[in-house]
Amino acid sequence: MASNETPRQWLQRTASRGARWSRLSVLAGTLSTLVLLVQAWCIATIAQRMVIDSTDFSALVTPLLLLPPAFIARGLLVRARTICGARGGIEIRQSVRRELLERIAVLGPLWARRQHSATLSNRIWDQVDALQGFYADYRPQMLLCGIIPIIILIAVAPLSWAAALILIATGPLIPINMAMVGIGAKKRQEDQFLEMGRMSRHFLDTLQGLSTLKLFGVSKRQADEVHTTSESFRRRTMRVLRLAFLSSAVLEFFASVSIALLALYLGFVYLGQFHFGMYDHGINLFMGLFILILAPEFYQPLRELGVHYHAKAQAEAAAEDLMPILNRRVFERDTDQPAWQPKGSLALSLEGLTARYAGRSSAALDDISIEIRAQEMLAVIGPSGAGKSTLLNVLMGFMHPEAGSLNVLESDQTPRALIDIRSDDWQLQIAWVGQTAVIVSGTLAENLRLANAEASDQDLLDALEQAALQQWLTGLPDGLDTRLGEGGRAVSGGQARRIALARAFLRDARLVLLDEPTASLDQASERLVMEALARLCKGRTVVLLTHRMELLALADRVLMLDQGRVQALETLDNLRAPGGPLARSVSAHPSETRDV
Missing domain, CATH: 1.20.1560.10 (ABC transporter type 1, transmembrane domain)
Structure with missing residues (x-):
């Protein structure tokens, strides 16, 4: 053109x-x-x-x-x-x-x-x-x-x-x-x-x-x-x-x-x-x-x-x-690439990856080299502006690095560069749950099928059960046909977050990306969301952005970022050990939830 x-x-x-x-x-x-x-x-x-x-x-x-x-x-x-x-x-x-x-x-x-x-x-x-x-x-x-x-x-x-x-x-x-x-x-x-x-x-x-x-x-x-x-x-x-x-x-x-x-x-x-x-x-x-x-x-x-x-x-x-x-030029992958469907768990390898926003002099991610193992939960923490959201955008394919590479590793398969995978094939393997769950004006079934248009009613019911919404469903006047959003039934913040989790279950993706999934929730809703998260993340590769210590405890490893650079990549116990970066965040009362 x-x-x-x-x-x-x-x-x-x-x-x-x-x-x-x-x-x-x-x-x-x-x-x-x-x-x-x-x-x-x-x-x-x-x-x-x-x-x-x-x-x-x-x-x-x-x-x-x-x-x-x-x-x-x-x-x-x-x-x-x-x-x-x-x-x-x-x-x-x-x-x-x-x-x-x-x-x-x-x-x-x-x-x-x-x-x-x-x-x-x-x-x-x-x-x-x-x-x-x-x-x-x-x-x-x-x-x-x-x-x-x-x-x-x-x-x-x-x-x-x-x-x-x-x-x-x-x-x-x-x-x-x-x-x-x-x-x-x-x-x-x-x-x-x-x-x-x-x-x-x-x-x-x-x-x-x-x-x-x-x-x-x-x-x-x-x-x-x-x-x-x-x-x-x-x-x-x-x-x-x-x-x-x-x-x-x-x-x-x-x-x-x-x-x-x-x-x-x-x-x-x-x-x-x-x-x-x-x-x-x-x-x-x-x-x-x-x-x-x-x-x-x-x-x-x-x-x-x-x-x-x-x-x-x-x-x-x-x-x-x-x-x-x-007519705006965008990063385009090779459209002649064959369709890609992973056969097993996914692992990711970032090698010297640098990403920069348009018009910014400093890099949002600067020479990042890490391995995200298959079926591991990697928690990412750091102060505001450390590059956490940028990392998620790169993983989702919304932002393209100016240097370095992002490779996808399947079990028993040769590593493949993300740029060699068609964007629609890649994004089909991603389930994302953010801080704000979007509820569109329509029925509950229509809201859930945003994640999988071909899902049957039974699939929807199973996803709602996995997201701890079955009891809420029984109280709805029309079940799956109950209208939500504008002109419909009001949905609380915790319910909206669990609807987003139900979408993630319907997606059945290999890679799960979570951005502060328990933010702004009361204790009861937070507990239900965390239980659903534990079920969702089982057997999947997970990248989690959070400041909550309870969520960090679910992670296999924790990645600390600061000003776009890797500060640490260790287990939570090592980071909280005496002299570790998170030693001061250990509460005197272990049952108390603390932000890091």
Whole structure:
């Protein structure tokens, strides 16, 4: 994918995702024009034979019978064109949104955390939705602008070359005006998107800090700032809409003047003032009426294109903001690597591994060389900023080292570098439980199947039992179908943490990563979580981040980090021995839980 791709090129390339609907929309519009020719012929024939030729009623039967079906068919084709255009736009938007979410997943949580959540959600929803008008209306209409006028010119030119010449000469007035309007429309749309992002960030920050604002008595002042921001966005939106409405009015004016010129020419021909442009057969009532019926349709595609021109400016502005994410270069493993499925326990080897965050001068992990044995629990401790979370991010594949290597060792297998394993295969072998358990709005079963979409109901029940949630489950009104989260049943912190553990059981991964799994829990919940952790970690390789002495006691070895470097890697007993780094953390009362 070219890094210098323009928004217009990206929009054209992306259009292929809904090409079938776009083709059907254009086909329906073309057939609608052909049906219009039949309508015009019927109306002009009836007028000619009744008013000028004074023929019998029998001569009017054919056009009278054709006219009603033609009206019905044209209405159905216009509806089909609208539906096909809308379906094409929806299909493309869904594809772009899916690609955007996949790209965000590839970029990882480290990148996502650096983005403001309001800006990110604005891109995923509002800016992707801004593409709808371009693909549903503007692009099919642009193709019809090259088809419908040609069909009408082919029908009109044999009757009067002068009428055809008037159509050809006045037609470009509308696209020229559209181009002039478009210069300012895109800039205004870009400004509106920027203002929308700023307003979204400001409003979300205000909501998140509302309790603090009330505590300090400045909520009223903040409300005034929200009003000012929303007013600024309203004014920018009205400027965009004003430009769209004014451009539509100008397009209608040019189209009306052009049709008036054609009608004026035909009028002077009937008065005998003009004697050109008629070939040798002259222009009778049938020809004049036929041409006048078709004339508005000649300009209609151009007028509709002008009406939808702001959709093009809106889509280009949205594409310009989405492309940096969609085209962002990320660390990519070799996609030709065969699928990887470990056959036994996993061990990890870090050799001279150095990792650094973007824009930071100091390394978060500096020349780390350790072995994580198969089926061992390795606890990682250290002060804030020591590199503990960075180590987890490296192990999960969200952060890639700038030096050194991370190798995966299976039992009786040759060590394999992590970069040689496809990221989806690797992450399938990881179960992660963090400090904050995410509960989505949905049923309990849906929350659990986030870890394993193919899990049966019995698998879910077994996982809940392993996570000490069976008793809680029996008290739920609808069992696994009980709705949780927003609009559903409230879940306590301890219950949410054990739901996260149940997901880990469902994952059945070889490698378990734990980040302060008992943080902020009461003693009863902590005890249940620790019992579930003991069951989860059995027979698996575990890396545990914690400051709790009770959790450290479960570990086979403890890794001490400080400023990204290894300070010690020993058993807990050796670290707590007299003169050891943790000697001072030994409580005078062994039953008392202490932080280290």
